[in-house]
Amino acid sequence: MTLGFLFYTFYDVSSIAIRLFMLCYIPQRHNPTTAMSWLLAIYLWPWMGLLLYGIFGSTNLPRERIVRHEALLKSLKPERKSFRRTASENPFCLQEELARFGDLAEKLGDMPITSGNDLALIDDAALFIKILCGEIAEAQKSVHLLFYIFAFDSLTEPLFDELEKAARRGVECLLLVDALGSKVFLKKDTERLTAAGVRVVRALPPGLLRRTATTARYDLRNHRKIAVIDGAVGFTGSHNVIEPSYGGKAKGRHWHDLTLRLTGPVVAELQGVFLEDWYVETGELLSRQESFSKPDCSGLGVVQVLPSGPSYPLQNFQRLVVAALHASREQVTITTPYLIPDEELLHALETAVLGGVKIRL
Numbered sequence: 001m002t003l004g005f006l007f008y009t010f011y012d013v014s015s016i017a018i019r020l021f022m023l024c025y026i027p028q029r030h031n032p033t034t035a036m037s038w039l040l041a042i043y044l045w046p047w048m049g050l051l052l053y054g055i056f057g058s059t060n061l062p063r064e065r066i067v068r069h070e071a072l073l074k075s076l077k078p079e080r081k082s083f084r085r086t087a088s089e090n091p092f093c094l095q096e097e098l099a100r101f102g103d104l105a106e107k108l109g110d111m112p113i114t115s116g117n118d119l120a121l122i123d124d125a126a127l128f129i130k131i132l133c134g135e136i137a138e139a140q141k142s143v144h145l146l147f148y149i150f151a152f153d154s155l156t157e158p159l160f161d162e163l164e165k166a167a168r169r170g171v172e173c174l175l176l177v178d179a180l181g182s183k184v185f186l187k188k189d190t191e192r193l194t195a196a197g198v199r200v201v202r203a204l205p206p207g208l209l210r211r212t213a214t215t216a217r218y219d220l221r222n223h224r225k226i227a228v229i230d231g232a233v234g235f236t237g238s239h240n241v242i243e244p245s246y247g248g249k250a251k252g253r254h255w256h257d258l259t260l261r262l263t264g265p266v267v268a269e270l271q272g273v274f275l276e277d278w279y280v281e282t283g284e285l286l287s288r289q290e291s292f293s294k295p296d297c298s299g300l301g302v303v304q305v306l307p308s309g310p311s312y313p314l315q316n317f318q319r320l321v322v323a324a325l326h327a328s329r330e331q332v333t334i335t336t337p338y339l340i341p342d343e344e345l346l347h348a349l350e351t352a353v354l355g356g357v358k359i360r361l
Contacts, residue, residue, distance in 0.1 A: 146278075331358040
């Protein structure tokens with residue numbers, strides 16, 4: 001028997017084994033459409049399909065990260081109970097339909113609707129950086145920042161300056177950034193902040209095949225944008241910390257984002273989301289005394305936080321959107337830079353249109 005004969009025999013036998021094994025394995029872990037796509041790829045190219053499935057097949061984070069996340073959620077239960085007490089002490093009235101969505105969101109994310117909040121919408125990147133700088137300049141206890149893209153440029157330089165000043169005067173400054181979204185910053189611009197005392201941590205550093213508590217798939221990213229100052233003032237939305245023309249300056253384009261500045265009980269919920277991600281990445285449980293403060297409940301805003309992502313097994317945000325589409329009666333407006341709908345979302349959109357709802361994308 002020649003070496004070539006042995007190789008082709010091994011290839012043929014192993015290819016059949018791969019096809020048979022994956023025929024049993026994949027349908028148990030994916031919806032029918034996704035499973036059919038993977039099975040077709042593996043049937044045509046068994047070894048290449050197996051390799052690609054090993055890299056991109058699972059949307060779940062490594063088990064170690066999930067365990068950390070669940071442990072932190074349990075430890076935050078006292079704070080979550082206080083959120084609920086705050087909500088019950090500040091009664092509000094919602095339409096039955098909205099209240100139903102609030103109940104669904106609470107079941108998905110374990111965070112209740114809160115009232116007594118004050119909120120302001122910021123639709124300009126320069127104004128967002130200016131307001132955030134002002135809050136950091138007044139910080140006395142803590143500055144917690146979580147961003148997908150964090151970069152040093154002419155727009156964000158004042159933010160770097162304020163972070164340095166805050167850290168040098170003894171404020172706890174924690175910066176959590178996505179390992180790929182902020183890779184330029186992590187490679188070139190962390191030294192000035194860490195030298196001043198700012199703690200910089202990478203979120204979801206990528207791993208190719210072997211994924212552990214400290215690594216994740218290349219396409220599983222942390223896209224959150226959260227800032228919490230002294231546990232009392234929060235920001236969340238779609239602004240990254242970067243000049244808004246990034247990626248499109250040559251064509252005269254820029255990103256148009258929105259951010260909410262928040263005060264009131266809802267800030268504790270944003271802080272809880274930050275604490276979850278910080279603990280998953282570092283294994284460090286931050287001080288409750290430094291992280292939470294007694295909220296000002298004088299505002300009129302009713303707000304609820306719904307965290308989502310691969311740490312949550314129920315696809316929180318998509319489930320809420322699909323439920324809202326099915327309940328829609330007149331018009332739905334969806335504004336997003338990325339729209340890759342799966343079968344469930346497409347069916348919900350089609351059903352709404354067939355029911356006479358005007359859909360604007």
